[in-house]
């Protein structure tokens with residue numbers, strides 16, 4: 001008996017969950033062996049939902065970190081440091097003067113650098129990255145692909161770099177994978193030992209259309225993460241900064257849905273204030 005596709009579609013959820021009766025089970029199996037449409041629906045359904053495995057605590061709580069840093073530094077050390085910095089600065093300006101003055105001026109007027117050519121990916125990521133991009137505050141970037149391969153169709157890419165005094169980075173890579181590469185990649189990301197991230201810089205989670213696959217969060221330096229945003233599409237994002245806020249207009253440089261809901265890394269963000277006890 002050839003059963004109608006609509007009936008099979010109704011039965012599929014039960015079948016996938018292992019709740020169908022023997023008779024229904026047999027009917028579904030016979031049908032999907034013959035019917036490519038229903039087979040396709042079946043394969044989509046049995047695909048496991050991606051889930052983040054939180055294996056690690058974040059480096060340490062932000063509050064603890066700040067306390068420790070303050071203690072370590074101490075007022076005395078801070079004063080000594082300030083005097084040294086001032087003295088070195090003065091020597092530079094007054095003794096070396098001229099040419100160096102121009103250099104100092106340059107760094108004071110640093111420009112925001114942006115590149116949207118995915119062909120340049122290896123300049124900014126992985127083992128062959130240029131020196132400004134090798135160690136982004138020691139954040140673990142291994143959530144991002146090591147390099148762009150033939151199995152990946154890059155549909156969007158951006159790398160932003162800004163270094164007015166502390167280097168900061170914002171980058172995202174949107175990739176469509178073929179079926180096989182997609183499974184490989186989600187497996188790889190599922191193996192990643194993610195950290196908790198909720199509450200960091202106000203982060204509350206992600207938009208409904210984005211499923212978090214892996215995340216590396218640091219109380220001081222920001223986030224690296226991967227999102228599943230559609231059929232076989234993965235978005236990789238990194239938001240890396242120092243001093244607990246971005247100096248650049250990050251909101252203007254990345255689609256809102258790729259940011260964690262509630263994420264606030266502006267200069268006066270409440271998270272920073274709270275943790276610094278201001």
Ligand SMILES: [Zn+2]
Nearest residue numbers: 005035037038
């Ligand atoms: Zn069918």
